[in-house]
Amino acid sequence: MSGKAVKALTVAAAAIVLLTVLYIMMHGLGLSDELDFGAGAYYYADIPDWQKYMDGGNYVTKVPYWVHVALFLGWGWLMYRLWVKVDGKNDKDDGKQ
Numbered sequence: 001m002s003g004k005a006v007k008a009l010t011v012a013a014a015a016i017v018l019l020t021v022l023y024i025m026m027h028g029l030g031l032s033d034e035l036d037f038g039a040g041a042y043y044y045a046d047i048p049d050w051q052k053y054m055d056g057g058n059y060v061t062k063v064p065y066w067v068h069v070a071l072f073l074g075w076g077w078l079m080y081r082l083w084v085k086v087d088g089k090n091d092k093d094d095g096k097q
Contacts, residue, residue, distance in 0.1 A: 024030065
């Protein structure tokens, strides 16, 4: 497939996604009338007792805050290293063809 064809397909796919998103937003699809607290209603509708987690940040945990930050940063670093490794393998494979 030529570069122009790929570019045309990419633009067409992006346009279709954008039009679909606008249609969904304009018609309010996915919203639940019983839960009147914004567009994210369907995210919390299936979490039991979700109010206790969303009530002004009163969620209490026994794990210190720094552990959460360290896990977040560690996961980010790990995913970055994996990305670099995968991306590097693809570069080497391209040269063999």
